[in-house]
Amino acid sequence: MILSTTAPSARRETQAFIDQPHQLLIDGQWIPAASGKTFDVFNPADGSKLASVAEGEKADVDKAVAAARRAFDSGPWPAMTPSQRGKLIWKLADLMDRHIEEFAEIESLDNGKPKAVAAAADVPLAIDLFRYMAGWATKIEGTTIPISVPYLDGAEFHSYTLREPVGVVGQIIPWNFPLLMAAWKLGPALATGCTVVLKVAEETPLSALRLGHLIQEAGFPPGVVNIVTGFGETAGAALSAHPDVDKIAFTGSTEVGKLIVKGAGETNLKKVTLELGGKSPNIILPDADLPAAIAGAANAIFFNHGQCCCAGSRLFVHRSQFDQVVDGVATEAAKIKLGPGMHPDTTMGPMVSKIQQDRVCGYLDAGAHEGARAVIGGKRPESEGYFVEPTVLIDTKSSMKVIQEEIFGPVVAAVPFDDVDQLVQAANNSVYGLAAAVWTKDISAGHRLAKRIKAGTVWVNCYNVFDASLPFGGYKQSGWGREMGYEAINLYTQTKAVTLQLK
Numbered sequence: 001m002i003l004s005t006t007a008p009s010a011r012r013e014t015q016a017f018i019d020q021p022h023q024l025l026i027d028g029q030w031i032p033a034a035s036g037k038t039f040d041v042f043n044p045a046d047g048s049k050l051a052s053v054a055e056g057e058k059a060d061v062d063k064a065v066a067a068a069r070r071a072f073d074s075g076p077w078p079a080m081t082p083s084q085r086g087k088l089i090w091k092l093a094d095l096m097d098r099h100i101e102e103f104a105e106i107e108s109l110d111n112g113k114p115k116a117v118a119a120a121a122d123v124p125l126a127i128d129l130f131r132y133m134a135g136w137a138t139k140i141e142g143t144t145i146p147i148s149v150p151y152l153d154g155a156e157f158h159s160y161t162l163r164e165p166v167g168v169v170g171q172i173i174p175w176n177f178p179l180l181m182a183a184w185k186l187g188p189a190l191a192t193g194c195t196v197v198l199k200v201a202e203e204t205p206l207s208a209l210r211l212g213h214l215i216q217e218a219g220f221p222p223g224v225v226n227i228v229t230g231f232g233e234t235a236g237a238a239l240s241a242h243p244d245v246d247k248i249a250f251t252g253s254t255e256v257g258k259l260i261v262k263g264a265g266e267t268n269l270k271k272v273t274l275e276l277g278g279k280s281p282n283i284i285l286p287d288a289d290l291p292a293a294i295a296g297a298a299n300a301i302f303f304n305h306g307q308c309c310c311a312g313s314r315l316f317v318h319r320s321q322f323d324q325v326v327d328g329v330a331t332e333a334a335k336i337k338l339g340p341g342m343h344p345d346t347t348m349g350p351m352v353s354k355i356q357q358d359r360v361c362g363y364l365d366a367g368a369h370e371g372a373r374a375v376i377g378g379k380r381p382e383s384e385g386y387f388v389e390p391t392v393l394i395d396t397k398s399s400m401k402v403i404q405e406e407i408f409g410p411v412v413a414a415v416p417f418d419d420v421d422q423l424v425q426a427a428n429n430s431v432y433g434l435a436a437a438v439w440t441k442d443i444s445a446g447h448r449l450a451k452r453i454k455a456g457t458v459w460v461n462c463y464n465v466f467d468a469s470l471p472f473g474g475y476k477q478s479g480w481g482r483e484m485g486y487e488a489i490n491l492y493t494q495t496k497a498v499t500l501q502l503k
């Protein structure tokens with residue numbers, strides 16, 4: 001079932017980067033952690049040590065925030081024109097273009113995902129995001145507003161709004177799309193003129209550190225982007241509770257999202273945007289193009305090993321087609337080749353970490369204990385790597401953990417439905433509301449369901465379609481605010497109303 005765990009090595013330049021000591025990027029300099037501490041990151045395909053990285057903590061976060069504050073308040077960054085900012089962001093995208101293979105290899109070794117997927121999806125999407133946001137730098141506009149002021153008879157005014165950068169932004173990102181999440185966060189912050197302290201996930205710090213070198217090469221002034229590697233409970237918590245941070249943008253678990261809100265509330269009421277968990281319903285209506293829907297359902301859950309906040313983890317199928325669809329998705333699962341991301345034949349790599357592998361297997365055990373049945377998969381294969389078999393569960397109940405909680409692994413629960421009202425009720429029966437999909441040939445039915453599902457994204461006859469221009473984010477406990485598109489620009493700016501009396 002598992003391809004050999006030996007895989008081609010990375011190119012020489014990739015390996016040289018991985019092997020170097022990895023430090024913190026603060027105020028334009030690479031420096032060790034104040035404590036001198038480092039931590040190891042591992043290759044999830046075989047559990048071997050991959051690299052050693054500086055362990056930033058509160059003292060380092062304080063230094064990084066001070067650098068970001070200086071860069072925001074004075075120096076070349078606030079003096080730059082929008083066009084100059086846009087050009088720098090575009091230049092960064094051009095530099096990334098020259099390193100697609102290297103980024104894909106780093107991502108594959110650090111996160112476990114197939115290199116080909118990283119080269120086709122993660123890296124180009126990150127580059128495209130920067131180019132999209134580079135364009136916004138020159139298009140952030142206020143409005144002129146005719147005002148009446150009824151209590152000042154005869155007076156005349158000229159009122160307009162300015163959209164100004166929010167300030168120093170702390171950005172905390174997860175490990176599932178390390179480079180792409182860095183781009184989603186950095187792009188709008190840089191386009192609007194904010195400065196950043198980026199706290200990358202402790203499991204997968206390497207691609208953002210490589211990006212840090214390109215940020216320097218592109219010529220961003222010191223302190224505009226600071227990168228701190230370290231753990232959530234120390235570096236992440238220090239950043240989210242920091243009194244001189246104006247906004248926190250976080251992507252990760254709902255549990256940590258709540259801690260971040262608490263940290264903001266207990267300090268300076270900094271602005272908070274959150275992109276959190278999901279338990280997305282993927283709905284196949286009876287008239288759907290079944291082969292397309294089955295392939296789509298497999299992609300919805302197995303893409304990125306199910307480690308997607310928008311993974312289609314609850315598959316709703318009309319009872320008349322339930323067995324056929326379950327067989328079809330199980331057949332797709334059986335074709336998946338588990339192996340190291342660097343192996344050219346691998347179609348699914350390992351979970352990112354032993355902890356994540358144990359977490360997913362814990363859900364599989366809980367499902368089995370509560371009476372769910374795996375028609376395929378259901379366990380971890382024998383391996384040094386952190387693999388989990390692609391799994392299709394049936395015989396679930398709405399109260400089960402595997403239906404209610406986010407598993408963040410290659411595990412889909414298929415659930416039959418009889419009528420659309422019951423389906424909508426079941427699909428919306430979740431604390432989450434990140435994404436959903438509907439498969440149907442009836443365009444009106446697709447639109448009607450899109451309206452009734454409580455989620456920030458609804459795909460019809462497709463899944464996992466992302467674009468830098470499309471807002472992405474959650475209803476309910478899936479988050480606050482949106483990533484990408486103009487909505488992201490809005491969330492990195494604040495409105496100032498200016499009024500002049502003319503008469």
Ligand code: ADP
Nearest residue numbers: 173174200201231232233236237252253256259
């Ligand atoms: P996961 O459990 O899947 O690793 P998390 O939500 O814990 O997801 O992690 C996402 C990001 O949040 C990581 O960068 C992690 O270091 C950070 N993080 C974890 N705990 C905290 C915390 N208490 N405060 C701030 N950031 C945190």
